[in-house]
Amino acid sequence: NYYLYGIDDKFLDVMSMKLVAGKNFSNNPPSNDHRILINEEASRLLGFRSPEEAIGQKVSLDTGNDDEYSVVIGVIRNYHQQSLKEAQIPMIHWFSQDVSNLFAIRLNTADMQSAIDKISARWQSGFSGHVFDYYFMNEMFNKQYAGDLRFGKILNLFAGFTLLITILGLLGLATYNASRRTREIGIRKVLGASSAGIIRLLSRDFLRLVFIAILIAVPLCWYVANAWLQGFTYRINISWWVFAATGSLVALLAMLTISIQGLKTAIANPVRSLRSE
Numbered sequence: 001n002y003y004l005y006g007i008d009d010k011f012l013d014v015m016s017m018k019l020v021a022g023k024n025f026s027n028n029p030p031s032n033d034h035r036i037l038i039n040e041e042a043s044r045l046l047g048f049r050s051p052e053e054a055i056g057q058k059v060s061l062d063t064g065n066d067d068e069y070s071v072v073i074g075v076i077r078n079y080h081q082q083s084l085k086e087a088q089i090p091m092i093h094w095f096s097q098d099v100s101n102l103f104a105i106r107l108n109t110a111d112m113q114s115a116i117d118k119i120s121a122r123w124q125s126g127f128s129g130h131v132f133d134y135y136f137m138n139e140m141f142n143k144q145y146a147g148d149l150r151f152g153k154i155l156n157l158f159a160g161f162t163l164l165i166t167i168l169g170l171l172g173l174a175t176y177n178a179s180r181r182t183r184e185i186g187i188r189k190v191l192g193a194s195s196a197g198i199i200r201l202l203s204r205d206f207l208r209l210v211f212i213a214i215l216i217a218v219p220l221c222w223y224v225a226n227a228w229l230q231g232f233t234y235r236i237n238i239s240w241w242v243f244a245a246t247g248s249l250v251a252l253l254a255m256l257t258i259s260i261q262g263l264k265t266a267i268a269n270p271v272r273s274l275r276s277e
Contacts, residue, residue: 002042003081003089004061006096012076014106021051022074025095032095036061036070040078042090051075061092070094083144087233101130104137163250167257170206174261178202185265198266203258210254214247221246 009025009032011017020040025032036059040051048054058069081089109115116134123132178185185198193201222243229235 001090002045002092004092004094006098006100007037007093008095008097011093011104014104015079017079018077019074020077022055022072024074029095029097034068034070035073035095037074037076037093038072039076039089039091041088042092043072043075045090059092061094083141084234085144085232163253167253170210170254170257171261174202174206174258177206178261178265182265189266195263195266199259199262202262202265203255206258207251207255210251214250218243218247 007025009027012019012024022037025035025037038046038054038059043051043054046054046057046059048057054072054075057072059072060069076091076093078088080086081091105119107115119134120132123130181202185193185201188198188201222238225238229238
């Protein structure tokens with residue numbers, strides 16, 4: 001199965017499409033009879049080993065006339081006619097100058113509204129009685145990913161809240177742990193323990209739990225991310241360094257949070273804490 005579209009000789013330039021083999025349609029319409037352009041995917045499905053091999057080959061377009069063939073004169077680099085969630089579409093283009101209800105126009109101007117007004121005026125002069133409607137191709141394609149963009153924003157929002165709650169929870173636990181061990185810390189300081197040693201003492205157990213949580217979370221995150229990416233025919237591979245960098249950042253934030261409370265406890269006057277005990 002393939003998609004068949006009629007285009008003219010200006011279509012490739014307007015759409016910034018590249019030929020990987022052969023040539024474009026001529027601006028002399030009669031010379032384009034029974035000539036076609038195909039994309040790389042169509043070339044592959046037709047059994048050609050390379051785009052160059054497809055040039056000059058005859059292809060039947062199943063028009064009902066078994067004796068009618070079209071000659072491949074060019075192969076276009078694959079382009080995405082639909083969302084990246086869809087597989088690459090095999091495309092075949094024949095030359096057509098028939099009147100269409102859809103025109104592709106490339107604009108190169110900063111005053112977009114003025115250009116649209118001029119196009120609208122030309123449309124009304126040539127197609128009076130028909131409503132002029134337009135859309136920008138980049139906006140049309142972006143709409144296909146609106147749901148994914150919303151999902152990404154919501155995910156970032158929840159991730160931010162989760163990180164904030166985690167930091168506040170760690171800070172609260174560190175404060176409680178320090179207050180519970182006030183006498184121990186005071187004795188250690190009187191006996192010559194350094195501030196760095198006190199911080200390590202208070203941070204060790206918490207950081208161990210943080211690293212265990214990271215080891216559990218990384219495989220789960222990898223699984224969920226890959227399951228989501230399965231919805232795309234063309235998708236990226238998530239590298240290991242993404243999880244390593246994220247885990248390191250979380251560990252660093254946890255370390256800073258716990259160390260701040262540990263430092264406050266370490267520099268406190270031990271005499272005061274022992275007197276209260």
